[in-house]
Amino acid sequence: MKFIKNFVLILLFLVFAEFAQCADVIKIGIVDTYSGPATTFTQDVLDGFSLALSQINQKGVLGKKIEFVTRDDKFKPDIALTMAKELVLKENVDILMGTISSASALAISDFCKKEKIPFLVTFAKSDKITGEKGHRYVFNMNENTEMAGRAAAKVLSKKNFKKYWIAGDDYEYGHAIANSVFNHLKELNPKVEKLGETWWKVGETDFTPYITQILSAKPDFVIVATGGAGMVNFQKAAQSTGFNKKIPFYQHTAIELSTLMPQGKNAPEGVYGTANYLFYYPATKENKEFAESFKKKYGRYPKSGALYGYITAHMIAKAFEKAGKVDKEKFIDALEGLTVDSPIGKVEMRACDHQIMLPTFFGITKKSSEYDFLIASDIISIPAKEYMPTCQEVLKLRK
Amino acid sequence: MNSSSILTQLIVGLSRTMILFIVSSGMSLILGVLRIPNVAHGSFYMIGAFLSYTITSFLGEGSYSFWLGITLAPIIVGLIGFFLERGFFSYLYEREHLMLLLLTFGFASILGDLVKLTWGAEYRTMNTPAFLQGSADFFGLPIPNYNLFLLLIGPVIAIILWFIFNKTKFGKIARAAAVDKEMVSAVGINVNLIFSLTFVFGCLLAGLGGALIAPIVNISLGMDHSLIMEVFLIVIIGGLGNIWGALLGSLIFGITQSFGILIWPQFGIIFPYLAVVIVLLIRPRGLLSSTW
Numbered sequence: 001m002k003f004i005k006n007f008v009l010i011l012l013f014l015v016f017a018e019f020a021q022c023a024d025v026i027k028i029g030i031v032d033t034y035s036g037p038a039t040t041f042t043q044d045v046l047d048g049f050s051l052a053l054s055q056i057n058q059k060g061v062l063g064k065k066i067e068f069v070t071r072d073d074k075f076k077p078d079i080a081l082t083m084a085k086e087l088v089l090k091e092n093v094d095i096l097m098g099t100i101s102s103a104s105a106l107a108i109s110d111f112c113k114k115e116k117i118p119f120l121v122t123f124a125k126s127d128k129i130t131g132e133k134g135h136r137y138v139f140n141m142n143e144n145t146e147m148a149g150r151a152a153a154k155v156l157s158k159k160n161f162k163k164y165w166i167a168g169d170d171y172e173y174g175h176a177i178a179n180s181v182f183n184h185l186k187e188l189n190p191k192v193e194k195l196g197e198t199w200w201k202v203g204e205t206d207f208t209p210y211i212t213q214i215l216s217a218k219p220d221f222v223i224v225a226t227g228g229a230g231m232v233n234f235q236k237a238a239q240s241t242g243f244n245k246k247i248p249f250y251q252h253t254a255i256e257l258s259t260l261m262p263q264g265k266n267a268p269e270g271v272y273g274t275a276n277y278l279f280y281y282p283a284t285k286e287n288k289e290f291a292e293s294f295k296k297k298y299g300r301y302p303k304s305g306a307l308y309g310y311i312t313a314h315m316i317a318k319a320f321e322k323a324g325k326v327d328k329e330k331f332i333d334a335l336e337g338l339t340v341d342s343p344i345g346k347v348e349m350r351a352c353d354h355q356i357m358l359p360t361f362f363g364i365t366k367k368s369s370e371y372d373f374l375i376a377s378d379i380i381s382i383p384a385k386e387y388m389p390t391c392q393e394v395l396k397l398r399k
Numbered sequence: 400m401n402s403s404s405i406l407t408q409l410i411v412g413l414s415r416t417m418i419l420f421i422v423s424s425g426m427s428l429i430l431g432v433l434r435i436p437n438v439a440h441g442s443f444y445m446i447g448a449f450l451s452y453t454i455t456s457f458l459g460e461g462s463y464s465f466w467l468g469i470t471l472a473p474i475i476v477g478l479i480g481f482f483l484e485r486g487f488f489s490y491l492y493e494r495e496h497l498m499l500l501l502l503t504f505g506f507a508s509i510l511g512d513l514v515k516l517t518w519g520a521e522y523r524t525m526n527t528p529a530f531l532q533g534s535a536d537f538f539g540l541p542i543p544n545y546n547l548f549l550l551l552i553g554p555v556i557a558i559i560l561w562f563i564f565n566k567t568k569f570g571k572i573a574r575a576a577a578v579d580k581e582m583v584s585a586v587g588i589n590v591n592l593i594f595s596l597t598f599v600f601g602c603l604l605a606g607l608g609g610a611l612i613a614p615i616v617n618i619s620l621g622m623d624h625s626l627i628m629e630v631f632l633i634v635i636i637g638g639l640g641n642i643w644g645a646l647l648g649s650l651i652f653g654i655t656q657s658f659g660i661l662i663w664p665q666f667g668i669i670f671p672y673l674a675v676v677i678v679l680l681i682r683p684r685g686l687l688s689s690t691w
Contacts, residue, residue: 241541
């Protein structure tokens with residue numbers, strides 16, 4: 001009899017503990033790639049997010065703390081979807097976020113649309129996420145290929161290059177970014193022409209034969225559409241062949257820390273690139289504070305992923321406060337059009353298509369006396385309003 | 400397209416061939432003598448690259464650390480090969496090839512995970528040593544000095560291989576064992592020792608290939624997968640187990656790729672595979688005589 005009494009007591013205690021916990025926290029599920037080369041980018045998102053949370057949780061949101069659980073999708077859309085389902089059904093998360101893979105993001109987005117769960121995409125770059133596949137429950141917290149292409153085209157159209165060559169990784173991201181840059185460039189400056197294209201397989205290790213071929217075609221400028229590990233590999237080949245000194249070229253994220261730091265002082269100079277975050281620019285108090293507190297906690301400089309993670313945490317906290325209670329629909333209404341302070345100034349979540357409005361920095365790689373890796377010089381900051389596709393353009397895609 | 404671009408493309412293609420040759424000759428050796436279709440060969444190549452990175456970053460960047468890297472890394476890889484051969488493969492020689500294939504497949508996964516545990520999932524990069532940086536001009540087109548260095552190393556390795564397998568007692572026995580294992584052991588030769596040494600030597604070549612390619616690529620998990628496919632194809636079109644077949648196969652692979660890029664840059668990657676198909680249609684057993 002005593003045994004049964006104890007058993008019931010323990011059971012009751014567990015139920016209450018669970019109940020109490022449910023009431024006290026806002027739970028966020030993160031599905032992302034935490035194995036393989038993509039970790040370079042996703043770890044920064046996670047660290048930027050936890051850094052912001054540690055500040056937010058000191059005060060709490062609606063009297064609750066924000067907690068998160070992570071799942072590794074191994075860069076595979078089917079695993080990502082399974083993990084997302086598990087987080088929603090078993091862990092009862094209020095919000096999902098994550099994925100660097102666009103295929104995973106689109107799969108989870110589709111699931112969230114059916115289940116009516118808010119999903120905040122933190123690194124996937126496909127413009128389909130908020131474009132033709134966009135819906136009420138999905139938000140994009142970073143730039144997409146369409147935006148990056150438009151920003152680069154805006155700057156390149158003012159330069160005197162006529163004959164362009166396109167080269168890149170033969171997969172969706174490569175083609176999307178290359179097409180976006182060149183098509184918008186052609187719109188802005190009809191005089192440009194495309195001499196030819198070169199595509200190599202993803203994970204190509206030796207770029208030298210491709211580079212010598214492009215050199216013998218003699219274009220004025222090359223748009224290089226590489227992603228991930230290919231960024232560094234291509235720059236190394238450019239450095240050893242002296243490619244950058246003969247023909248200028250552009251890569252999205254060429255000026256970013258993730259590309260330049262692994263190469264140390266040996267990275268090529270004079271490479272054109274765009275990025276959404278540079279820890280040394282703009283040299284504002286907010287940015288310095290963020291970079292310092294990140295470096296103090298994690299022992300490295302923050303990359304763009306850290307900014308996406310940081311903004312995501314603040315957006316979530318502020319939206320729940322504005323909503324007044326933990327309710328998914330109210331959260332979405334509150335998040336639409338919300339503005340938060342960030343290390344790079346105020347950023348807004350555009351209400352019409354759920355795409356975050358980030359400025360893009362255009363710069364050229366250069367040696368630095370201050371750091372033992374190259375940094376961006378001659379930086380031009382392009383405000384979001386000047387280069388993002390309009391609401392009408394995006395919403396037309398959804399029909 | 401003019402003569403200078405054809406020449407540079409040829410030189411660059413040849414230098415690519417060298418790495419492929421070094422790795423595929425190791426695989427061909429193991430395949431020919433031990434009859435192991437070693438899927439884990441790519442893993443040894445990857446470990447060679449990571450080890451070379453660790454050695455050079457530990458010693459600091461200088462020419463001596465580079466030389467130490469490309470000598471020590473293959474030796475360590477060879478040692479790992481020795482333990483695997485003695486500990487596992489040696490028990491399976493009498494079984495069918497499928498068993499050996501499965502075992503090597505298992506080791507490819509295990510070694511991949513061990514690399515992840517040791518070096519982490521992030522990719523690493525190291526620089527070419529100072530004396531090999533920069534490029535030489537060939538009629539206005541640049542050839543990186545490191546590629547020229549590879550062009551020197553490749554033939555040296557080929558000559559060493561030729562010497563070992565044609566002039567030394569070990570090489571002669573190994574070749575004999577490849578043809579008829581029973582006969583060799585019947586005349587009182589320790590075949591196990593020959594097998595073990597051959598396996599170690601093959602792994603050493605894979606490690607050397609990895610150490611040599613390390614300065615010009617991203618050293619990352621998965622670099623084994625992209626290579627193993629190419630190396631298998633090279634060994635097959637060259638003739639199973641024939642080292643000179645591996646050289647010929649590598650030449651075909653490297654050069655069709657670099658000329659493919661020149662002729663039709665949008666679809667340059669399909670040319671080597673097309674060459675493989677053509678070779679197999681004409682000579683299904685490979686270009687040179689197979690030891691199988």
